[in-house]
Amino acid sequence: MFSVNRYLTKRIHEELPFFLQLFLWNCIAELPVPKDYLQIFRLSGAGSQQIILHSQEVPPYEKRYQFAVPFSPVTAKIYVITEYDANQKPYATMLFAEEY
Numbered sequence: 001m002f003s004v005n006r007y008l009t010k011r012i013h014e015e016l017p018f019f020l021q022l023f024l025w026n027c028i029a030e031l032p033v034p035k036d037y038l039q040i041f042r043l044s045g046a047g048s049q050q051i052i053l054h055s056q057e058v059p060p061y062e063k064r065y066q067f068a069v070p071f072s073p074v075t076a077k078i079y080v081i082t083e084y085d086a087n088q089k090p091y092a093t094m095l096f097a098e099e100y
Contacts, residue, residue, distance in 0.1 A: 005091040045073020
């Protein structure tokens, strides 16, 4: 479901370091349970450590990641949502939960 066309908003492209974009897509790709249409990432920091809490509702899943980053840790809530186009082909979009 998430291995098809992937999109991100302009804000994600401009504000989320590319390394973290790739990391989040990889977290979804390696999910050990069936993938929900909505993936939730809560990002926070502690010193030079990036903390990421990845979750979904159905089936319930939650995993925490923590690692050092060479940039200021990002604090944000990010959604990755899968939808279907007019031809019933799935695509996924990464966006900040509080887009403006």
